[in-house]
Amino acid sequence: MPTIGVHALVFVSGWSAEEAARAVEAAARHGYDVLEVPLIEPHAIDAGATARLLEQHGLKAVTSLALPAAADISSADPDCVSRGESLLNDALAVSRDLGSAFMGGVLYSALRKYERAATRAAWATSAEVIGRLAGRARGMGITLGLEPVNRYESNLINTGEQALEFIAATGADDITLHLDSYHMNIEEGDVAGAIRRYRGKIGYVHVNESHRGHLGAGSIDFSAFFRALAEAGYQGAITFEAFSAGVGDPKLADSLAVWRQLWTDTDELAASARAFIEVETAAARAAVKPLSKPGGPVADAGMT
Numbered sequence: 001m002p003t004i005g006v007h008a009l010v011f012v013s014g015w016s017a018e019e020a021a022r023a024v025e026a027a028a029r030h031g032y033d034v035l036e037v038p039l040i041e042p043h044a045i046d047a048g049a050t051a052r053l054l055e056q057h058g059l060k061a062v063t064s065l066a067l068p069a070a071a072d073i074s075s076a077d078p079d080c081v082s083r084g085e086s087l088l089n090d091a092l093a094v095s096r097d098l099g100s101a102f103m104g105g106v107l108y109s110a111l112r113k114y115e116r117a118a119t120r121a122a123w124a125t126s127a128e129v130i131g132r133l134a135g136r137a138r139g140m141g142i143t144l145g146l147e148p149v150n151r152y153e154s155n156l157i158n159t160g161e162q163a164l165e166f167i168a169a170t171g172a173d174d175i176t177l178h179l180d181s182y183h184m185n186i187e188e189g190d191v192a193g194a195i196r197r198y199r200g201k202i203g204y205v206h207v208n209e210s211h212r213g214h215l216g217a218g219s220i221d222f223s224a225f226f227r228a229l230a231e232a233g234y235q236g237a238i239t240f241e242a243f244s245a246g247v248g249d250p251k252l253a254d255s256l257a258v259w260r261q262l263w264t265d266t267d268e269l270a271a272s273a274r275a276f277i278e279v280e281t282a283a284a285r286a287a288v289k290p291l292s293k294p295g296g297p298v299a300d301a302g303m304t
């Protein structure tokens with residue numbers, strides 16, 4: 001059985017005590033193993049209370065965030081960079097307190113439409129901060145994942161290849177790739193080939209349709225996607241992500257250009273997505289064998 005996760009913003013818009021309880025209960029009721037908790041405002045999260053809720057419901061947490069423009073570690077403004085590093089450190093502390101062994105997302109830049117290409121200085125500044133963050137994460141037993149996102153959401157890392165080059169620049173080779181089918185579908189020429197090529201470096205996976213609605217209702221070739229994950233020998237969590245107008249955090253929805261209502265019945269969406277991932281993973285694992293590793297152990301955030 002694969003480890004199947006769901007992004008909390010499928011169920012709620014924020015992380016009040018009531019929302020935390022509702023997200024944890026819904027994820028558990030639909031049979032998910034992992035709940036991805038977004039750390040948009042780490043200070044606003046009562047990590048102790050959420051950790052207890054997760055334990056009561058037998059769920060594991062994974063955490064993620066995307067930096068706001070005012071805390072962009074790829075900025076030319078040193079104050080902005082240091083705000084970003086503080087935010088990442090706070091998020092790491094909350095991840096530890098939630099018992100999360102993985103923190104991913106857009107950790108390396110703001111999540112926004114940039115007006116021009118990233119400079120080498122932006123790349124180097126961000127890599128330096130992420131290298132330090134990886135050192136602190138290692139001390140807490142947390143694996144970092146960098147999520148390449150499409151060109152409208154960052155100018156720094158749009159493909160897995162760029163992420164691997166960036167990871168090499170940080171000097172922290174235990175940083176992993178956090179892949180997302182939605183972004184790969186836009187930026188990778190050959191999605192399945194890319195997944196096979198990145199084997200051994202994949203720490204976390206988001207599945208997300210081409211329009212971010214119901215899995216199977218868009219244009220992504222998911223059977224090829226899941227077969228490639230099986231060939232890559234990926235054993236980590238596979239987490240469902242979707243966005244619809246009126247659901248989830250309104251600020252995040254604006255930065256992701258969520259203008260249309262892709263679904264209204266969240267329970268039906270969560271149930272069908274979980275079943276889709278389970279069926280597709282089982283079919284893929286039956287159809288293909290893992291390829292040999294390019295070397296070194298598979299880093300999969302310990303979530304086998």
Ligand code: MN
Pocket residue numbers: 147180206208241
């Ligand atoms: Mn994603």
